[in-house]
Amino acid sequence: MITFEADGRTIQANEGETILTALKREGIQVPTLCHMEGLPPSGACRLCVVEVEGSPTLTPACSFPVAPGMKIKTRSPKVLEARRTNVELLLSNHPDDCLYCARNGKCDLQTLSMEMGIRQRLYRGKKTTRELDVSSPSILRDPDKCILCGRCVRVCEEVQGISAIDFVNRGSRAFIGTAFDTGLNLSSCVNCGQCVLVCPTGALSETSSLADVVAALSDPDKLVVAQHAPAVSVSLAEEFGVKPGTDLDGKMVAALRRVGFDRVFDTSFAADLTIMEEGSELVHRIKTGGVLPMLTSCSPGWIKFVEEFYPEFIPNISTCKSPQQMMGAVIKSFFAQREAVDPAKIVSVSIMPCTAKKFECSRPEMAPGHIPDVDYVLTTRELGQLLRMFGIDLAAMEPEGADTPFGERSSAGKIFGASGGVMEAAVRSAYFLITGKEYPDLKIQPIRGMHGCKEVRLNIDGLELGAAVVSGLGQARKLLDQIKAGRKDLHFIEVMTCPGGCINGGGQPLKADLEAVKSRMQALYKIDREEQLRVSHRNKWVLRLYEEFLGKPLSETSHRLLHTHYAQRDVLL
Amino acid sequence: MSAQTVERILTQHQGASRDALIPILQEVQEAEGYLSREAVIQISKHLKLPASKIYGVATFYNQFRFQPKGKYHFMVCRGTACHVKGSDKVLQTVMKQLKLSPGQTSRDRMFSLEVVACMGACGLAPVVNVNGEFYAKVSPRKLAQIIQSCREKEAVNAPR
Numbered sequence: 001m002i003t004f005e006a007d008g009r010t011i012q013a014n015e016g017e018t019i020l021t022a023l024k025r026e027g028i029q030v031p032t033l034c035h036m037e038g039l040p041p042s043g044a045c046r047l048c049v050v051e052v053e054g055s056p057t058l059t060p061a062c063s064f065p066v067a068p069g070m071k072i073k074t075r076s077p078k079v080l081e082a083r084r085t086n087v088e089l090l091l092s093n094h095p096d097d098c099l100y101c102a103r104n105g106k107c108d109l110q111t112l113s114m115e116m117g118i119r120q121r122l123y124r125g126k127k128t129t130r131e132l133d134v135s136s137p138s139i140l141r142d143p144d145k146c147i148l149c150g151r152c153v154r155v156c157e158e159v160q161g162i163s164a165i166d167f168v169n170r171g172s173r174a175f176i177g178t179a180f181d182t183g184l185n186l187s188s189c190v191n192c193g194q195c196v197l198v199c200p201t202g203a204l205s206e207t208s209s210l211a212d213v214v215a216a217l218s219d220p221d222k223l224v225v226a227q228h229a230p231a232v233s234v235s236l237a238e239e240f241g242v243k244p245g246t247d248l249d250g251k252m253v254a255a256l257r258r259v260g261f262d263r264v265f266d267t268s269f270a271a272d273l274t275i276m277e278e279g280s281e282l283v284h285r286i287k288t289g290g291v292l293p294m295l296t297s298c299s300p301g302w303i304k305f306v307e308e309f310y311p312e313f314i315p316n317i318s319t320c321k322s323p324q325q326m327m328g329a330v331i332k333s334f335f336a337q338r339e340a341v342d343p344a345k346i347v348s349v350s351i352m353p354c355t356a357k358k359f360e361c362s363r364p365e366m367a368p369g370h371i372p373d374v375d376y377v378l379t380t381r382e383l384g385q386l387l388r389m390f391g392i393d394l395a396a397m398e399p400e401g402a403d404t405p406f407g408e409r410s411s412a413g414k415i416f417g418a419s420g421g422v423m424e425a426a427v428r429s430a431y432f433l434i435t436g437k438e439y440p441d442l443k444i445q446p447i448r449g450m451h452g453c454k455e456v457r458l459n460i461d462g463l464e465l466g467a468a469v470v471s472g473l474g475q476a477r478k479l480l481d482q483i484k485a486g487r488k489d490l491h492f493i494e495v496m497t498c499p500g501g502c503i504n505g506g507g508q509p510l511k512a513d514l515e516a517v518k519s520r521m522q523a524l525y526k527i528d529r530e531e532q533l534r535v536s537h538r539n540k541w542v543l544r545l546y547e548e549f550l551g552k553p554l555s556e557t558s559h560r561l562l563h564t565h566y567a568q569r570d571v572l573l
Numbered sequence: 574m575s576a577q578t579v580e581r582i583l584t585q586h587q588g589a590s591r592d593a594l595i596p597i598l599q600e601v602q603e604a605e606g607y608l609s610r611e612a613v614i615q616i617s618k619h620l621k622l623p624a625s626k627i628y629g630v631a632t633f634y635n636q637f638r639f640q641p642k643g644k645y646h647f648m649v650c651r652g653t654a655c656h657v658k659g660s661d662k663v664l665q666t667v668m669k670q671l672k673l674s675p676g677q678t679s680r681d682r683m684f685s686l687e688v689v690a691c692m693g694a695c696g697l698a699p700v701v702n703v704n705g706e707f708y709a710k711v712s713p714r715k716l717a718q719i720i721q722s723c724r725e726k727e728a729v730n731a732p733r
């Protein structure tokens with residue numbers, strides 16, 4: 001413990017801590033732009049400056065450690081002036097498009113200029129005019145609104161290990177771009193949207209499908225069907241200023257019906273279906289000496305990552321489609337048959353915490369016979385927008401449940417939304433498949449939580465199973481490199497593209513801190529704790545789907561509709 | 574040609590780290606005249622550096638180009654002396670007449686444009702260099718003539 005002084009107050013701090021961290025604990029907020037929780041400081045924006053006695057220049061609080069006896073001023077005229085000037089300079093070439101901007105109301109730049117009391121443009125720079133990058137099915141880039149804070153570059157490189165984007169050129173001509181300044185679609189970008197989450201401005205947002213969905217909803221000739229992913233119901237609350245971790249499942253379903261969706265299904269149902277297929281595939285691979293370790297295939301960013309960076313691992317990837325695509329496939333086959341509607345008349349919309357799902361649904365592999373399993377993907381954020389646009393008061397909704405014939409889900413399917421959930425659900429059912437008995441304790445603690453890499457060894461009836469759960473592609477890279485280097489003790493690996501899993505997906509409500517993300521995760525495990533049906537293989541509707549339509553897991557019909565294959569991808573790495 | 578040339582350069586930088594990036598880029602450009610996508614991919618594999626990083630570093634410095642040079646390669650000096658003597662106008666004129674931005678090459682590969690810092694001929698400012706030949710004290714009018722004469726040469730060469 002050391003003692004220092006800020007604005008005349010004596011403050012205790014830990015050795016080695018930055019000024020920023022110490023001040024924050026004391027309730028002193030210092031504005032930041034380039035600073036990123038959990039990553040080393042970059043010191044680029046100089047918004048966080050404070051005055052340190054004895055130092056001739058201002059000091060960036062985010063990157064400077066506190067020292068014993070240090071005397072700091074955080075709101076002297078000099079500090080306030082410097083911060084304001086820094087923001088004014090950022091505004092000097094800004095388009096000032098707030099009314100038309102994806103970030104209107106959620107923009108850090110807006111907030112900062114408001115907080116600094118900026119009321120007029122002092123510096124008039126030449127506005128940047130670069131074209132919008134509309135090439136990606138997932139991410140929309142508007143370089144004119146970029147303030148070059150570098151956060152997107154850092155998350156892409158340091159968290160995701162992709163480096164699709166970097167600073168190009170320098171000085172006043174600098175911008176964020178891909179290699180050779182191609183569209184994002186031709187780069188190594190995996191569409192994860194983590195860059196969107198960290199971007200302080202409207203320079204990055206999702207490619208919106210809202211207009212298409214609204215048009216479909218008003219088309220009397222279409223049967224518009226919605227599915228919602230496990231992580232959405234525990235995050236949507238934040239779009240409406242409700243406490244993070246509030247589960248709005250039933251209210252959300254009711255709201256979706258009000259909006260005009262003809263049917264509402266829960267993707268967790270398809271997660272149960274995935275478990276039946278993927279669990280069977282795992283057991284099959286183990287029993288027949290198939291390629292191991294098997295890698296999960298639910299997360300489309302991760303799939304593209306393997307196709308680009310680790311094509312040698314493609315045979316390890318489970319052939320199962322993701323739950324979104326399985327749901328889409330049974331909607332346009334089984335459901336269509338049952339309702340006697342032409343699949344071409346069905347508009348299948350999925351609501352996802354994820355931007356990469358937009359890319360996934362547009363993959364040719366996901367449109368057998370040129371009929372896409374899923375037509376449009378809306379992110380959690382876009383759903384929030386849709387409900388606001390349609391004037392629906394979520395709080396006033398009476399909770400409703402999912403439609404037949406996919407009316408039930410287990411909580412095993414629901415915890416798919418958290419990193420470790422797929423593994424836990426799979427183990428619960430694989431255990432049953434192998435032993436014919438239920439997994440004794442339905443909780444596998446070591447693979448829960450926000451850690452990037454979690455491992456556990458399981459013994460199922462004498463069968464030793466090495467399981468690993470990673471989230472964040474930087475973590476996946478590390479693990480794959482270990483396996484390449486000869487590591488052999490793993491049989492099954494769950495990989496989620498986003499750190500912490502879908503609860504922290506790139507389509508989720510903005511401005512969530514780690515605590516909010518943890519609350520979303522806890523909400524999922526709370527649902528699991530309180531649920532009666534906690535294993536996928538007891539989902540009656542899933543069993544019925546097999547009885548009436550699919551036959552059994554890994555059947556020919558299953559293979560045709562629910563499985564797929566991937567291939568190496570050539571992009572600029 | 575190209576792949577082997579780059580390979581040869583890379584073997585001279587065996588086990589190199591990212592510190593070697595700039596020298597490698599310089600050598601490749603020296604040998605090839607520009608940095609092709611293929612070359613960047615090779616370098617990226619060799620140094621285990623993402624292509625976006627290499628592109629970022631290469632664009633940070635003005636010396637690298639990503640398109641092959643044209644038959645007539647225009648270098649416009651934007652050094653201090655030339656600036657004082659109005660090289661800004663000169664550059665604007667070239668850009669307008671050739672319809673090119675610095676670093677670009679025309680689609681027919683006839684013209685390319687590069688902006689350089691001082692060419693060491695400050696006494697002749699503003700200076701333009703075409704395929705190694707210096708033109709002193711260029712005015713926009715003189716430039717138009719230079720470009721015109723390139724075009725005329727091509728018209729004569731062109732098959733009838």
Ligand code: SF4
Nearest residue numbers: 097098101107201202
């Ligand atoms: S990025 Fe922020 S400040 Fe810029 S136009 Fe959008 S909302 Fe306004």
Ligand code: SF4
Nearest residue numbers: 156189190192193195
């Ligand atoms: S979406 Fe993901 S991979 Fe693509 S640029 Fe953003 S962070 Fe990188």
Ligand code: SF4
Nearest residue numbers: 146147149150152199
């Ligand atoms: S795109 Fe956003 S995150 Fe990236 S540098 Fe620009 S403002 Fe920062």
Ligand code: FES
Nearest residue numbers: 034043045046062
């Ligand atoms: S937040 Fe400290 S320099 Fe940007």
Ligand code: FES
Nearest residue numbers: 650652655691692
């Ligand atoms: S400044 Fe142009 S030649 Fe020196």
